[in-house]
Amino acid sequence: MKKNKGQALLPLLFLSTIALTLGVMIVSLVISNLKENLTFKEGIKGYFLTEAALENGLLQLLRNPHYTGEVLQLEGASCIITVNGNLILSRCDTSKVIRKIQARVEFVNGRMEVSNIEEIP
DSSP states (O other): OGGGTTTTHHHHHHHHHHHHHHHHHHHHHHHHHHHHHHHHHHHHHHHHHHHHHHHHHHHHHHHOTTOOEEEEEETTEEEEEEEETTEEEEEEEOSSOEEEEEEEEEEETTEEEEEEEEEEO
């Protein structure tokens, strides 16, 4: 009887180790997924803020053809709008992502025409 005293402890210890390992793996996977979702959401937010800054720059350029750009603070993001010739660039930094969008602008017969709006790396 004394020889069988610790036999139940070994399988219990083995199963506990497996359960703990699986638990740690699941928690790690959940945390990784949450971080990925936050980064994705931050990227989407950054894109829309950059687009809003570009639209602001286009409106300012329409009102004043000598507009050269400005720095805006939008929802915690720092956005820089620059006008260089017929290109207008909007760059926003949300502290986690940086997004840039540029557009080509031309004035034809007193009307502003916007073309080639694209995100750039």
